[in-house]
């Protein structure tokens with residue numbers, strides 16, 4: 231009887247509140263940002279991996295970036311879940327004296343809870359988003375997407391649960407030099423897609439590939455040889471999610487770039503912080519586990 235007492239105590243103890251324990255839809259989130267990629271550019275370019283992700287996953291080709299459709303402000307919103315006025319990254323260059331983003335990013339929140347975080351980027355100004363202590367692996371190997379993708383793929387071959395952010399800059403570079411939607415611009419999306427293939431090969435080679443959510447998106451679009459305005463061509467971005475729990479198909483529900491950070495946290499079973507204005511895109515996380523069994 232004496233030995234049974236602890237068991238009895240256990241049986242009588244209040245059951246853990248299952249509703250409080252968030253399900254973890256995925257173990258890994260990979261956000262790949264194609265700098266300056268318009269949704270119609272993605273559609274027209276020779277980009278077989280992006281097109282396969284769209285076919286196998288969920289795609290919102292009418293997604294929107296923030297009003298300041300420049301690289302650093304937009305990426306800051308993509309990874310922090312708040313608008314530019316809230317995160318304060320309202321400039322678009324590397325200014326070390328201006329410090330780091332002033333709100334917690336999705337990587338910051340996940341890292342605090344013990345997840346691994348990594349950033350592989352081709353533009354040094356994105357360093358402003360890598361708050362010290364929130365990113366285990368910061369890498370800016372080169373401006374070319376081939377080098378960025380190779381470093382990211384090597385990491386992803388053995389990475390532990392967490393968030394990985396990858397950034398390719400070629401579409402933006404070509405847009406400024408040759409014009410958005412011109413042939414050279416579309417070729418640069420094709421090149422970025424080959425780099426993306428390197429990343430996806432690493433993910434899909436893993437035994438636990440079903441535990442990955444991959445989001446392919448962009449910071450902004452562009453028109454003529456510029457962006458940063460409120461023109462629809464600048465504000466529209468593609469938002470494509472690929473993963474085992476995704477409800478397949480194109481969808482038109484409004485997606486804002488701030489939803490990327492919220493979705494990344496939701497994918498890891500982390501509640502969205504109160505300060506976020508972005509919301510998880512539920513259709514890529516799968517059905518919510520009910521708090522009590524349905525009868």
Ligand SMILES: [Zn+2]
Pocket residue numbers: 266301402403406457
């Ligand atoms: Zn640009």
